[in-house]
Each structure stands twice: as structure tokens, then as C-alpha cells.
Amino acid sequence: MAATGAPWAPADIASGELPRATAAWRPGDPVGRRQFLDIASLPLEADARGALDVTLAYETWGELNAARDNAVYVAHAFTGDSHVLGPAGPGHAGPGWWPGLVGPGRAIDPDRHFIVSANVVGGCQGTTGPAHPHPDDGHAWGSRFPWVTVRDMVGAEARLADALGIDRWRLVIGPSLGGLRALEWAASFPDRVQGIGVIGATAATTADQIAWGSAQAHAIRLDPGFRGGDYYDVDDGAGPHRGLALAREIAHTTYRTSAELDARFGRTVQHGDPLTPDGQFAVQSYLAHHGTKLVGRFDANSYLRMIHAVDTHDVGRGRGGAAHALSAFAGQALVVAVDSDRLYPVDDARRTAAALGRDTAVTVLEAASGHDSFLADWPELAQEVAAFERGL
Ligand SMILES: CC(=O)SCCNC(=O)CCNC(=O)[C@H](O)C(C)(C)COP(=O)(O)OP(=O)(O)OC[C@H]1O[C@@H](n2cnc3c(N)ncnc32)[C@H](O)[C@@H]1OP(=O)(O)O
Numbered sequence: 001m002a003a004t005g006a007p008w009a010p011a012d013i014a015s016g017e018l019p020r021a022t023a024a025w026r027p028g029d030p031v032g033r034r035q036f037l038d039i040a041s042l043p044l045e046a047d048a049r050g051a052l053d054v055t056l057a058y059e060t061w062g063e064l065n066a067a068r069d070n071a072v073y074v075a076h077a078f079t080g081d082s083h084v085l086g087p088a089g090p091g092h093a094g095p096g097w098w099p100g101l102v103g104p105g106r107a108i109d110p111d112r113h114f115i116v117s118a119n120v121v122g123g124c125q126g127t128t129g130p131a132h133p134h135p136d137d138g139h140a141w142g143s144r145f146p147w148v149t150v151r152d153m154v155g156a157e158a159r160l161a162d163a164l165g166i167d168r169w170r171l172v173i174g175p176s177l178g179g180l181r182a183l184e185w186a187a188s189f190p191d192r193v194q195g196i197g198v199i200g201a202t203a204a205t206t207a208d209q210i211a212w213g214s215a216q217a218h219a220i221r222l223d224p225g226f227r228g229g230d231y232y233d234v235d236d237g238a239g240p241h242r243g244l245a246l247a248r249e250i251a252h253t254t255y256r257t258s259a260e261l262d263a264r265f266g267r268t269v270q271h272g273d274p275l276t277p278d279g280q281f282a283v284q285s286y287l288a289h290h291g292t293k294l295v296g297r298f299d300a301n302s303y304l305r306m307i308h309a310v311d312t313h314d315v316g317r318g319r320g321g322a323a324h325a326l327s328a329f330a331g332q333a334l335v336v337a338v339d340s341d342r343l344y345p346v347d348d349a350r351r352t353a354a355a356l357g358r359d360t361a362v363t364v365l366e367a368a369s370g371h372d373s374f375l376a377d378w379p380e381l382a383q384e385v386a387a388f389e390r391g392l
């Protein structure tokens with residue numbers, strides 16, 4: 001049976017008809033809702049020179065109240081950005097990514113909260129990253145861009161809090177890479193956070209997570225268009241778009257579940273004769289679509305920086321272990337795992353809760369979409385976050 005729905009677009013990894021792998025926001029592009037904070041000399045964990053001047057792109061919704069106790073930081077996931085809420089438009093590749101949790105009447109509500117979200121250091125949606133001009137020569141940083149860590153990212157977020165007059169967040173919450181940052185906030189700045197929301201995340205990245213990221217990094221690096229990371233100024237437009245699309249195909253498979261993919265696509269043929277190399281199963285078409293779509297909105301060098309940040313994440317690194325690192329955090333923690341998440345399984349959340357101590361519970365949600373359930377299947381998550389937020 002042939003699938004209906006989205007037609008197979010031959011612009012897949014093999015055809016070369018993908019957009020360039022440099023879909024980064026750069027200075028001079030439309031800013032949309034973004035605001036910018038210049039941060040001088042952000043200390044970096046692994047940079048020999050020790051510091052980086054960063055422009056942080058961020059968005060806010062609502063107002064900081066007189067008591068300054070209603071600020072909520074929403075930390076985006078791996079390929080996310082500051083555009084939590086609001087329409088797509090000039091400067092914003094897509095609509096806000098968490099409308100189920102953030103918005104009027106939602107758990108995180110601009111009528112009650114001062115909501116802040118920033119693009120991470122090394123990202124490609126406004127904050128200084130590899131596609132931005134290097135201060136020395138005006139050419140893209142490319143391979144020269146430092147290998148930033150989750151701690152570096154949180155260090156920048158703390159500078160943003162300082163600039164906005166936020167001494168203490170009511171809540172720092174995020175999924176995936178955002179959850180790693182929520183935990184890092186609790187470890188790095190325990191007195192500046194009242195509550196953390198850690199969704200589909202872990203206190204220390206596991207070998208399995210590093211392994212999946214490694215295959216994705218290889219896909220990008222082995223693309224001849226990668227050119228060691230210095231592909232921005234080439235005039236043939238041949239960035240590592242195939243490698244980036246392949247990386248997303250690998251990643252997206254881990255974001256969903258075996259049962260879901262089988263239920264949705266089964267052995268359905270989307271195109272041609274699957275007994276020949278030209279044939280394509282529906283699930284292959286689906287993954288190709290997600291690969292192509294990411295290439296239209298993300299930069300390959302930023303993708304590698306995100307992998308590195310996730311790989312090196314360990315709140316306990318250099319702090320005597322995760323439990324010791326989190327021992328000064330006296331706030332409340334919501335730790336959420338999705339039962340079908342094969343990338344950040346429930347056991348990771350249990351270890352994280354144990355490190356937080358004080359009988360921190362794990363909320364296990366039943367959802368079909370695995371790791372991406374925080375985006376695709378959010379109603380129960382929204383209820384949990386609303387209840388947690390009310391109790392802070
Ligand atoms: C937290 C953050 O910071 S957000 C992170 C950045 N954003 C993302 O990762 C979003 C990427 N998108 C997704 O992962 C998903 O679309 C979600 C999670 C948002 C929603 O999940 P779902 O509703 O299950 O969407 P699904 O995974 O089916 O994707 C739908 C797309 O696949 C396409 N598709 C479905 N079947 C096929 C097929 N057989 N062949 C080709 N394309 C297909 C649809 O046409 C649709 O395309 P569109 O998104 O361009 O409109």
C-alpha cells in the first residue's frame with residue numbers, strides 16, 4: 001500500500017538539493033522579538049584564553065513584579081531557541097515551540113510570570129555562535145569557535161539574570177538540554193533558584209547518549225562540505241548539509257519510539273518499488289523530511305557544539321559527584337521522565353532524583369512519542385508543571 005499524506009520529496013540526503021547547512025541567524029538579519037545582551041569576558045571551562053565576549057539573544061514575556069519573585073526561565077532543548085511563544089515571522093523560523101506550557105492560561109503564564117528565554121552560547125539563533133563574525137577578521141568563527149559546556153551556557157544565563165534584575169528565579173525549567181541547564185543552575189547558583197523543572201534529562205550524560213551523539217557528529221564531519229568547520233565563505237554553497245540532515249535522521253529516530261514508528265508507518269511504501277534502491281518506505285521519507293527541515297533552520301557547527309555540551313554534561317564534574325554538587329540547592333525540584341523515552345530513560349531520572357536527595361520524586365508520564373513527548377504530547381506534562389509551579 002502506498003502512503004498518502006506528505007509526498008516524498010526527492011530533496012533527500014543523496015540528491016544534493018538540500019538548503020545550505022548554514023541556516024543561522026546572523027547580525028543584520030531581522031531580529032523578530034529578540035533582544036540582545038552584550039556579555040564581556042564570559043569565562044569558559046575549556047578555552048585556553050579563558051573568556052569569550054558574547055552577545056546573548058533573548059526574549060521576554062510579561063512583567064517582573066515589584067517583589068521580583070515571579071521570574072521564570074525557560075531553557076530550550078538541543079535545536080530550540082528563545083522563541084518559546086509567539087508566531088513565526090521575520091527573524092523567527094517557526095512559531096513558539098512550547099505553546100502547550102507557556103502562554104496565557106498555561107502553567108507558565110505571561111499574565112502572572114516574567115518569562116525569559118535565551119538562545120544558548122554557541123547556538124545559531126541570535127546568540128554568538130560559530131556562524132557569527134570573529135572579532136579579529138570579520139569572517140565566521142567556524143572551526144575557531146570554542147567548545148562550550150552546559151556550565152558556560154548557564155554562566156551566560158546568570159549574566160542575563162543580573163542584567164534583568166533577577167536575583168532569584170521562581171522557576172528554571174527545560175526539556176532535554178534545557179533540563180541539563182536547569183540542573184546546572186541548581187548546582188552553580190543554588191541560592192538563585194526557587195524551583196527547577198527537569199524534563200527528559202539527566203545529572204550526567206550516559207555512554208548511550210554520548211554514543212548517539214557521536215554517530216551524529218561523524219555524519220557531519222565526514223561530509224566533504226564540512227571542510228573542518230570552515231564552510232561559510234565557500235562560493236559553491238556546499239556546506240555539510242547532507243551530514244547535518246543525516247545527523248538529524250539519526251537523532252530524530254532516538255527522539256521517537258519503536259512502537260510509535262511502527263504504528264504510524266509500519267512497512268508502508270511511500271515511493272517506488274522498495275525491492276530496488278530507489279524505493280522508499282514511509283518512515284524513511286518521514287526521517288528525510290525531518291533531516292531536510294532541520295537543515296533549513298540550523299547550523300552544522302552549532303550542532304556539533306550542542307553535542308559537545310551534552311557529552312560533557314555532568315553536574316558532579318569537579319564537585320565531588322552529583323549529590324555533592326546539588327547538596328546546596330534547597331529549592332524544590334520537579335523531575336519528569338517519559339516512560340517511552342529511549343534516549344533519556346526513566347532510570348536516568350531516578351539517578352538524578354537520588355542525586356537531588358530529600359526524597360525527590362520522579363514523575364513518570366505515559367506518552368507515546370518518547371523523548372519528543374514534551375513537544376508532541378504535552379497535556380499531562382502541562383498539568384504536572386502547573387501543579388508544581390502553584391506549589392512553589
Ligand atoms: C524544546 C525546543 O527547544 S524545540 C526543539 C526544536 N524543535 C523541534 O525539534 C521540532 C521538530 N519537530 C518535531 O520533532 C515534531 O514535528 C514535533 C515534535 C514538534 C511534533 O510531533 P508530531 O506532531 O508527531 O509531528 P511529526 O513528527 O509527525 O512531524 C510532522 C511532519 O512530518 C511530516 N511527515 C509525516 N509523515 C511523513 C512522510 N511519510 N513523509 C514525509 N514527511 C512526513 C509532516 O508532513 C509534518 O511536516 P511539517 O512539520 O513540515 O508540517
Ligand SMILES: N[C@@H](CCO)C(=O)O
Pocket residue numbers: 077078079080175176177255372375
Ligand atoms: N526535538 C528536540 C529534541 C532534543 O531535545 C530538539 O531538536 O531540540
